[in-house]
Amino acid sequence: MHTGTPVTVLGLGLMGGALAGAFLRAGHPTTVWNRTTAKADDLVARGATLAGSPAAAIAAAPLVVVCVSDYGAVADVLDGPLDGRVVVNLTSGTPSRARALAEEVARRGGGYLDGGIMAVPEAVGTAEAVLAYSGPQPLYDAHESTLGSLGTGLHLGDDPGLSATHEMATLVLMWGMLNGFLNAAAILGTAGVSASAYLPIAQTAIGTVAGWLPGYARQADDGIYPADDGTIDTHLAAMTHVVEECESLGVNVELPRLVKALAERAATAGHRASGYVALVEQFRKP
Structure with missing residues (x-):
């Protein structure tokens, strides 16, 4: 009825x-x-x-x-x-x-x-x-x-525009996670490892990152970036390894290069000893 x-x-x-x-x-x-x-x-x-x-x-x-x-x-x-x-x-x-x-x-x-x-x-x-x-x-x-x-x-x-703004932000977040997983699957595929076999580790990693978000959100809001889990310089060293490995394997290297370029800009801007959240300043720029 x-x-x-x-x-x-x-x-x-x-x-x-x-x-x-x-x-x-x-x-x-x-x-x-x-x-x-x-x-x-x-x-x-x-x-x-x-x-x-x-x-x-x-x-x-x-x-x-x-x-x-x-x-x-x-x-x-x-x-x-x-x-x-x-x-x-x-x-x-x-x-x-x-x-x-x-x-x-x-x-x-x-x-x-x-x-x-x-x-x-x-x-x-x-x-x-x-x-x-x-x-x-x-x-x-x-x-x-x-x-x-x-x-x-x-x-x-x-503000009627807030819903669309949140949708844009959420799409970027989802695409970032999905593209990262697909890039990882391409790397592992060269070693004969299927995306399905990688899934338990991928899900654990995503859960770990989700646990970091409350602290990362506060840092992004406050503009203070303590290096609790590694400095930008530490991340840059790992990013260099990923770029080199993708190049040697012959898989697409555009995403790792972009991430490394953003970290390099953050380092140049004085954040070598800052935590990873300092990259938010690069995303805020035109």
């Missing part, structure tokens, strides 16, 4: 369909729209209402969740008045575009929350799915319970 707050979902790709399904399971009357209407068939069979146009879908509910391919598509579907509606945009984009869209929604009479989904579609609707939102706190508070149907919600602040 649908007894919750009515919700509209615009966009029914893998993630949009998962969002609509989670609202349905939580008992929210759910209106959906998608350019390809066949993508709504399963949701309609489960109780969703298919709108004939984005405008009709927007008119059907006070909370409008948008999850489409890009901000150009967002502009296409958010056509017309938004009087009294709260738009929750879960489309990936940049902070500047999120702020501009918030202004446009306000000009047309609506409220705006930007959001990022830190989960795969299969996890949406469970506590494992984390969704980060930014925008006016009162708007988030008013709809926190409904949005909780999608997963664990985090409100990052009133």
Whole structure:
């Protein structure tokens, strides 16, 4: 039985369909729209209402969740008045575009929350799915319970661009871990060691680094870089060995060279005896 707050979902790709399904399971009357209407068939069979146009879908509910391919598509579907509606945009984009869209929604009479989904579609609707939102706190508070149907919600602040900024930072973090693992797999592959065989050591190393993060975060915030686990010079010696080994093995050496170049710049800037976190100053530069 649908007894919750009515919700509209615009966009029914893998993630949009998962969002609509989670609202349905939580008992929210759910209106959906998608350019390809066949993508709504399963949701309609489960109780969703298919709108004939984005405008009709927007008119059907006070909370409008948008999850489409890009901000150009967002502009296409958010056509017309938004009087009294709260738009929750879960489309990936940049902070500047999120702020501009918030202004446009306000000009047309609506409220705006930007959001990022830190989960795969299969996890949406469970506590494992984390969704980060930014925008006016009162708007988030008013709809926190409904949005909780999608997963664990985090409100990052009133600036609508904060969600996208966090998403950019998290993507860089994930790519850094994944590229490091793949670079390691390429090195080990030359010795006939499979990536699967390396996995226990890799997971232990990632867990060890995760344990360092609270202390590293404080150092980055404070601008003080004690050499608790080795100096930049010590790391540079190891980086030189990795670069030389990659060159001798014939595997790609671009990532190790980049890491070494950043450490060399930190050393030149007076941080030879500092800890590894001193590299944050290099990442802060243009």
